[in-house]
Amino acid sequence: MGVSEDFSRLSSMLPDFELELYLEAVQQPLPECVRINTLKFDGREVERFLIQRGWRLEPLAWARHGYRVLEAPAKDLGNTMEHLLGLIYIQGPVSMLPVETLEPGRGERCLDLCAAPGSKSTQIAQLIGLQGVIVANDASKKRIRALSFNLQRWGAVNSVVTLTDGRLFHRWGAGLFDRVLLDVPCSALGIVSKDWGALRRYRSRHSEKLQRLQLSLLESGYRCLRPGGLLVYSTCTIHPLENEAVISQFLEKHPESTLEPVEHEGLKGRRPIEEFSGERFSPEVAKCFKCYPQDNMAEGFFVARIRSPAA
Ligand SMILES: C[S@@+](CC[C@H](N)C(=O)[O-])C[C@H]1O[C@@H](n2cnc3c(N)ncnc32)[C@H](O)[C@@H]1O
Incomplete structure (x- = not known):
């Protein structure tokens, strides 16, 4: 598999990175996983129905309602009636961790600033129940169609879809939300099994540009929190400029905020790095979760949990 010069340089700069294991892992398809819909159905009934239809599922330790698919009635899960009816959502296993880290509670007001698809x-939506509200925002007109369709398929009548640049959202939403999710645009070097060309096309200037966008989105999302509210920042990349560096710079600007540890029972993670390309990070960053694709033979992810000060 060909990788760009910039990716090759990046891999040699990461002290804990095993390039061969990474390349081996990203050549495997992602493990097939689903989430069962408990918003418009009784979860146990869905489970019984799936078993009758020939599904064999194994629960994921780190995600309520998340399962690894051991057997399914069709090769392409997206073509199953269960998917079409909104009984299941097909989602990567590690991708379920950010929302578990956000711990949305029944009846809460939540914002997903970069939400599509x-x-x-x-x-x-399923964790807050029908008394809560999830504002699902994205800046892409094209991607917002899939977002609206998926929320409708899921029966998420507790959702509101907005189309705006997340960097400006605080102008309307300051202080309004109990929880904010920031699953930001990133170089996606943790999920290249979906697009191997990404490694050939990768240039380090992409990460530098993305970092500026990520910091502005994080700033806007943080302002949308009520006092004592919780924000989760996540990426599906392995690049420290988009992960440790963003959190470290944010903490420097916001010493009043608290970085909280991320629980990840059942998922292998690694200690975030302390320094990259001459930039030393806050030691607090060790509380974040980081994994490479080779760690769980799944997606690479980075997850940080930030609390705003109580009033
Ligand atoms: C990693 S994807 C989000 C995936 C989504 N959270 C999910 O789990 O299905 C990042 C998203 O950020 C959106 N985006 C990019 N720039 C943005 C901006 N300035 N404001 C809001 N959304 C933006 C992209 O359109 C893309 O849909």
Whole structure:
């Protein structure tokens, strides 16, 4: 598999990175996983129905309602009646961790600032129940169609879809939300099994540009929190400029905020790095979750949990 010069350089700069294991892992298809819809159905009934239809499922330790698919009635899960009816949502296993880290509670007001195509918004919708509300925002007109369709398929009548630049959202939403999810645009180097060309096309200037966008989105999302509210920042990349560096710079600007540890029972993670390319990160960053694709033979992810100060 060909990788760009910039990716090759990046891999040699990461002290804990095993390039061969990474390349081996990203050449495997992602493990097939689903989430069962408990918003418009009784979860146990869905489970019984799926078993009758020939599904064999194994629960994921780190995600309520998340399962690994051991057997299914069709090769392409997206073509099953269960998917079409909104009984299940097809989602990568590690991708379910950010919302579990956000811990949305029944009846809460939540914001998903970069929401399309909606895997995490639908997950939040089912955890807050019908008394809560999830505002699912995205800046892409094209991607918002899939977001709306997926929320509708999921029966998420507790959702509101907005189309705006998330960097400006605080102008309307400051202080309004109990929880904010920031699953930001990133270089996606943790899920290249979906697009191997990404490794050939990768240039380091992409990460530098993305970092500026990520920091602005994080700032806007943080302002949308009520006092004592919780924000989760996540990416599906392995690049420290988009992960540790963003959180470290944010903490420096916001010493009043608290970084909280991320629980990840059942998922293998690694200690975030302390320094990259001459930039030393806050030691607090060790509380974040980080994994590479080779760790769980699944997606690579980075997840941080930030609390705003109580009033
Ligand atoms: C990693 S994807 C989100 C995936 C989604 N959270 C999910 O789980 O299905 C990042 C999203 O950010 C959106 N985006 C990019 N720039 C944005 C901006 N300035 N404001 C809001 N959304 C933006 C992209 O259109 C894309 O849908």
